[in-house]
Amino acid sequence: MVAIGNSVALVTGGQRGLGKAFAEALLKRGAAKVYVTARRPVPGDDPRIVPLPLDVTEPDTVSALAELASDVSVVVNNAGVLHPGPLLKADMADVVATFDTNVFGALRVARAFAPVLAANGGGALVDIHSILSWGAGAAAYGASKAAFWSITNSLRVELAPQGTQVVGVHLGFADTDMVAAIPAPKISPAEVAETVLDGVEEGAREVLVDEATKRMKAALSGPVEGLTVAIGR
Template sequence: MTEIEGAVALVTGGQRGLGRAFVDELLRRGASKVYATARRPVAGADPRVVPLALEVTDPDSVAAVAGVAGDVGIVVNNAGVLHPAPLLTADIDDVRATFETNVIGPLRIAQTFAPILAANGGGALVDIHSVLSWVAGGAAYGASKAAFWSLTNSLRLELAGQGTQVVGVHLGFADTDMVKGIIAEKISPAGVAEAVLDGVAKGELEVLVDDLTRQVKAALSGPVENLAVRIR
């Protein structure tokens, strides 16, 4: 388990949507400082929140953030993009950008911050996946989240020796700007952050946020044709 009270955390994509909910919940639980990243960060009123510019697809940008945030004990890999076009008609550049941001970006964060977490006692790496990691129909976004899930499971093994808790998070659609054009039942970002940080505090390695996600995971042993969803 990872102690949140008094901890220093980093949340990628931490100035809007789900990322902002994580920042708020970390502070509510007593985190002493939270680095909240964005491509174009904006300063806020709370002195415990440190805004940092970050582009997860840019190695120099990630290195610059690590140079500032050397006291981090919790890293939330939250930044992501969504291109909903069907795979057969999607612009390949959009597909490539999706994987660069949703897969390579989080891996770059993990590689860069692993030694920092080790130096600070192990801490926690929290990776935000999706129920679309497990079902077809999520286009490039779903494919990237499936890859991210696999990446997280391997990172958990590789980081075990340094005592880092690696938490994989799966959820349906949170009610954020990124998915405002998608017709689906949505859950509150605050509720997601609360459930995830409960899991971090309890030492869990996987958090299934909502009933839909729990139902889909339970169905993984069934026929593959039953694992499908359409983004509308």
């Protein structure tokens, strides 16, 4: 388990949506500093929040970030994209871009910050997945989150010797701009962040934020037909 109080944290995609909620929740729990990233970061009023540029698809920017944020003990791997369209009809470039951000980009962050976390006592790596990691019907986005889930499970094993707590997070739709057009019940980003940070401080290895996600994981032992998620195309 990792204490948030007085920690230094990094939230990728931390200036909007779910990432912004994580940054605010970390500060509420006493984090001393939170780095927040965006492709084009904007300055803020709170001196405890440090905006930094990051494009997870560009290895050089990931490496530069790890050098600048070398004091972190909590990394929230949150940055992601959602390109609509079914697998058979979507622009293939969008499918590739989805994986480059949601899978390989997240892995780039994990690889860059693994030695940073080790140097700072182990800390925590928090990977943001989705109920769609397990649910069919979400095209490239769901497939990318399934791949990210698998990567997280392997990272948990690989990072255990250095004492890093790896937390996989699954949730339904948070109320953010990314999914504003999807007609489905949505969870408050603040509620998501608080639930996840509770898990981090309690030593959790996986956090299932809402009841829908808990039901979906339970359905994994059943027939595959039960894993389809209606997302209101």
